[in-house]
Amino acid sequence: MLELKRVSAGYRGSPVVRGVDLRFVPGRILVLAGPNGCGKSTLLRTALGLQPRLEGSILLDGVDLNALSPRQIAQKAAFMAQSRSVPDITAGRLVLHGRFPYLSYPRHYQKQDREIARQALQWTGGESLAERPMKELSGGQQQRVYLAMALAQNTETILMDEPTAFLDVRHQLEVMSLARRLADEGKAVVMVLHDLCLALRCADRIALVHDGRLLDYGKPEALYERGLLEKAFGVSLGRVRTAHGIQYYYGDIKEELS
Amino acid sequence: MNSLQTSCIHKHPAGFCLLLALLTLLAALAGICAGAVPVSLRDILNVLASGQAQTAAYRIILYSRLPRVAAGLLAGAALAVSGTLLQSVLANPLASPGVIGVNAGAGLLVALSCAVLPASAWTVPLAAFLGAALGVLIVLGVSEAVGASKISLVLTGVAVSNIFSAGIDAAVTFFPDALNGYSDFRIGGFSGVTAVRLLPAAWVIAAGLLAAFSLAQQLDVLALGSETAQSLGLPVRRTRLLLLFIAAALAGAAVSFSGLLGFVGLLAPQIVRRLMNSGGLAQLLASALGGALLLVLCDLLARTLFRPYELPVGVVLSLVGGPFFIWLLVQQRGGRTHA
Numbered sequence: 313m314l315e316l317k318r319v320s321a322g323y324r325g326s327p328v329v330r331g332v333d334l335r336f337v338p339g340r341i342l343v344l345a346g347p348n349g350c351g352k353s354t355l356l357r358t359a360l361g362l363q364p365r366l367e368g369s370i371l372l373d374g375v376d377l378n379a380l381s382p383r384q385i386a387q388k389a390a391f392m393a394q395s396r397s398v399p400d401i402t403a404g405r406l407v408l409h410g411r412f413p414y415l416s417y418p419r420h421y422q423k424q425d426r427e428i429a430r431q432a433l434q435w436t437g438g439e440s441l442a443e444r445p446m447k448e449l450s451g452g453q454q455q456r457v458y459l460a461m462a463l464a465q466n467t468e469t470i471l472m473d474e475p476t477a478f479l480d481v482r483h484q485l486e487v488m489s490l491a492r493r494l495a496d497e498g499k500a501v502v503m504v505l506h507d508l509c510l511a512l513r514c515a516d517r518i519a520l521v522h523d524g525r526l527l528d529y530g531k532p533e534a535l536y537e538r539g540l541l542e543k544a545f546g547v548s549l550g551r552v553r554t555a556h557g558i559q560y561y562y563g564d565i566k567e568e569l570s
Numbered sequence: 571m572n573s574l575q576t577s578c579i580h581k582h583p584a585g586f587c588l589l590l591a592l593l594t595l596l597a598a599l600a601g602i603c604a605g606a607v608p609v610s611l612r613d614i615l616n617v618l619a620s621g622q623a624q625t626a627a628y629r630i631i632l633y634s635r636l637p638r639v640a641a642g643l644l645a646g647a648a649l650a651v652s653g654t655l656l657q658s659v660l661a662n663p664l665a666s667p668g669v670i671g672v673n674a675g676a677g678l679l680v681a682l683s684c685a686v687l688p689a690s691a692w693t694v695p696l697a698a699f700l701g702a703a704l705g706v707l708i709v710l711g712v713s714e715a716v717g718a719s720k721i722s723l724v725l726t727g728v729a730v731s732n733i734f735s736a737g738i739d740a741a742v743t744f745f746p747d748a749l750n751g752y753s754d755f756r757i758g759g760f761s762g763v764t765a766v767r768l769l770p771a772a773w774v775i776a777a778g779l780l781a782a783f784s785l786a787q788q789l790d791v792l793a794l795g796s797e798t799a800q801s802l803g804l805p806v807r808r809t810r811l812l813l814l815f816i817a818a819a820l821a822g823a824a825v826s827f828s829g830l831l832g833f834v835g836l837l838a839p840q841i842v843r844r845l846m847n848s849g850g851l852a853q854l855l856a857s858a859l860g861g862a863l864l865l866v867l868c869d870l871l872a873r874t875l876f877r878p879y880e881l882p883v884g885v886v887l888s889l890v891g892g893p894f895f896i897w898l899l900v901q902q903r904g905g906r907t908h909a
Contacts (some may be wrong), residue, residue, distance in 0.1 A: 362800050386803030393797040397661045401790070401849035412791050413803040420787075445847045465802070 313338060313500065314359060314389060314469050319368035321351075321358040322524070327366055328354045336469050336500040341491055343353040343511040344504045346521035347545055352504045353394070354439030355521060356471050357468045359502075361390050388411035390462035394473040394504075403457040404442035405435050432464040433457070434553075436490060452483030459490055470494060472503040476510065483525065508545060512536060512560040520544055522569065536560070543569040583852035584843070590859035594643070597866040599640040602631060603872055606878040609635065615900045624724055634674050637768055638873075641760040642866040642883070646826040648775045650842075651782050651863025653835030654854060655817040656706075658793045659810050660713065662723055663840065667702070667821035668832015670727025674734035675705030676825035677755065681738050685745035693704055695770045695826040702822030705730060706814045723792070758831025758884030760869055767827045773825040779858060781816050787815060793849075799854040834861050844898055864891060 314336040322328025328351040336342060336359070344352040357363040359370060361377045370377040372388055390410070399406065410432065411425035421429075433439050438456040441449060449457065455475060462470050475491070476484040488510065495501045495516070505511040511518060512532040520528040520535060522544040528535055535541055542549050548563035603609050613627040615892040653666040660670075667673045679701030680694055682684060685694050708730050738756070749755045763855050782789075791799045800806045824831065838861035846856060868886040875881065 357797070360801060362797060381803070382800060382804035382805055386801060389801075391797070391801030393795060393801070397793065397795045398845045399790075399793045399849070400843050401793075402847055405790075405847075405849050406794070409791055409794065409802060412787070415787065447847075 313373060314375045315371045316355075317369045318360055319355075319358060319365055321354055321363060321365040324366065328524050329358060329521075331368070332521075332526045334359075334519060334526065334529075336471075336502050337517075338468060338500045339495055339498050340516040341495045341501045341503070341514060342519060343515035344502065344503040344519050344521055345508060345511050345541070346527075350485055350521045350544075351524040353473055354522045356473055356502065356504055357391075360389055360471060361385055362391065384412050386467075387463065389471060390464050390465040390467045392458050392462050392470070392472040392475055394477060398446050398454065401446060402442065403438065403444050403446055403453075404429065404433065405447055406457055407442075407460045407464050410461040410466075414464060428466065429460075429464045432460040435463060436460045451478050452480070452486065455479060455483065456490075457464060459487070463494070464539070467499075469500040469502065470502070474504050474506060476505065476507065484510065507539065508549070509560040509562070511552075512541075512549075513557070533558070542566060583846050583848035583856070587852055587855045587859060590856055590863060594863040594866065595804075597863055597870065598639050598643065601642065601866050601870045602635045603665075605630075605873050608646070637763045637765050638760045638869060639866060640772070641768055642869045643646050643862040644772055644775050645760075645778060645824040645828040645831055646838070646861035646863065646865030647736075647858040648820040648861075649662060649831065649835040650743045650838035650857045650864075651779060651854060652817040652820040652824070653812050653861075654839040654842075655782060655789065655820075656835075657839055658789050659813045659895055660709075660723060660816070661793070662845075664724045664836070665727065666832065666836035667817065667824075668830070668835050669724065669731065670705065670709050670820060671730030671734055672705040672737065672821045673825050673830050673832045673835075674703045674731045675701040675703075675708075675749045676822040677701065677830050678741065679704070680738040681741040681745075681748050681755075681827060685741055685748035692770050694767070695774060695823055698771075698826035699774070700821035702818035702825065703733075703815065705734065706818045709771040710810075710814060754882035754884065755829035757882045758887070759831040759872075759882035760828060761880060763827055771823040771826045772875065774819055778816050778820040778823065782813075782820070783851060783854055785809070785813060785816075786854050789854070790849045829884070831865075831887065833884070833887050833891055834865055837887075837895055838864055841895065841898060 316332055316334040319332045320327045321329050332355060344355060346352045354363060358365050372380060372385065377385065407429040408421055408425060411421055412431060424515060433442055436456045436459050438460055441453055441457060446454060470529060475487050478553055479487065491501050517530065518532055518535050520540060528538060528540040528545055536549060546566050546568035548566050549560055550563050551558055551560045602614060603611065609627050609629055609630060612632060617628045617631055649667060656665040656667065657663055676698040679697040683693050683697035709727050712726040754761065788804060790804055791804050792809060796806050839857045842853065842856045842860045846853065865883065868890055869883050872881040872883045872886045
């Protein structure tokens with residue numbers, strides 16, 4: 313399990329993230345929510361050691377991140393970056409790279425790696441894409457393949473930086489249902505989401521980040537009721553009970569929390 | 571190129587490499603045979619069997635044709651792999667040793683070392699490497715300072731390239747004899763190539779190619795973007811520096827005997843990228859072979875088109891490679907919309 317204790321990160325002098333305590337619990341979807349520039353992406357990257365931290369400690373299964381090699385970290389936590397270059401390779405090859413943290417010299421993928429990659433792609437429903445070049449896939453298909461790569465990494469924790477960005481509604485919901493299945497299999501799923509209503513609907517826990525600090529943390533309903541979400545985002549929120557469970561909606565623009 | 575042919579290549583990267591190797595071998599043989607004075611295959615066999623130093627064929631083959639064909643093979647493979655490395659490491663399809671100032675940096679130091687240093691077998695390759703490394707480091711430094719946007723990286727490279735080129739021109743103005751040994755240094759050519767000049771560069775290129783091939787997997791992962799690569803456990807900074815260093819060594823070694831033959835470093839990797847997308851070692855091998863094939867063929871044309879006169883290889887490369895590349899771009903665009 314990944315644990316953050318009093319973590320500050322960003323640039324020296326003006327930290328983007330300040331004194332955050334968080335635990336990424338297996339079997340749950342944790343959504344990091346907050347307005348633009350609040351530091352949630354920085355928090356996510358720092359949690360994996362992709363960005364240096366200024367203060368605090370980050371423990372991965374009880375061991376400080378600084379004591380682990382990038383390879384050791386990669387065997388325990390996967391990361392789906394938001395911005396990435398789409399490489400000139402096939403989808404199957406990309407998923408196979410999820411096995412990179414397990415490669416030892418001379419760094420050739422083995423039969424077992426290929427099998428794990430095949431299963432991962434199948435699990436996400438993308439088995440028919442294996443031979444297709446990444447460049448020819450749609451955004452939704454690409455996301456599916458990247459998810460399969462993270463899955464092939466076979467880690468307890470999966471971090472995703474805005475996995476639904478640039479996707480249409482159907483593909484957004486597909487990504488969320490895959491995330492739910494991952495959590496049901498006992499993985500800790502942590503993601504940054506911009507769509508607050510989607511977050512309220514799909515998350516097990518929400519961490520509300522504002523101005524680099526953890527403003528609130530808890531179950532979606534509890535967060536909604538405490539009202540800090542509305543203040544942090546500067547909009548009013550409403551909810552209705554529907555045949556599809558509780559649905560949240562945006563109301564008016566309100567004064568922002570400063 | 572219709573989509574059926576392309577998908578065949580996509581599915582059989584090893585076969586594609588083999589085909590390229592075969593074509594390269596044929597082109598090399600043709601390169602030895604054809605020229606101002608034609609040499610037959612039988613002559614080659616005779617020379618190999620008897621080793622008679624006195625025949626005209628022997629001298630032509632040993633002192634003229636072999637060094638030229640070897641130069642084409644080495645420069646082509648080195649520049650193509652250097653381009654592939656740069657394109658992946660800088661995550662920019664426009665990056666190549668000719669565009670971003672690596673070749674020009676090597677050229678500048680070669681010109682300076684020829685002008686002021688006493689000649690020896692290793693000074694030129696060493697100067698070329700240092701110049702190439704300087705070019706890479708400047709571009710890398712600037713790109714990290716400005717946040718590595720793809721456009722600013724290429725613009726920086728073009729600026730650096732121009733500054734170095736001006737340096738070469740200045741050096742040649744002050745020391746008109748500096749590049750006497752190179753007939754076509756600015757455009758790139760092999761006409762002055764000798765075994766003595768080729769040998770040190772050949773060692774560097776052999777070592778550089780081996781190093782690049784052994785890092786094929788890391789290169790592939792790096793091409794996924796630095797964040798993703800890092801999250802997969804790759805020490806990104808260290809690997810990038812190492813690969814850039816190899817790219818500089820390869821380009822510098824090629825420049826030390828062939829001059830500023832830049833286009834092949836952009837062309838060969840791009841053509842290969844469009845024909846196959848297996849990634850990994852096969853891609854690098856295909857780039858190396860494709861670059862070698864391209865230069866040997868262009869050299870062959872350069873020597874035979876207007877024989878007994880000779881065009882610089884760089885001229886033929888641009889005239890043949892440029893249109894071919896544009897044709898490939900247009901064809902693929904059509905193929906993709908129908909797919």
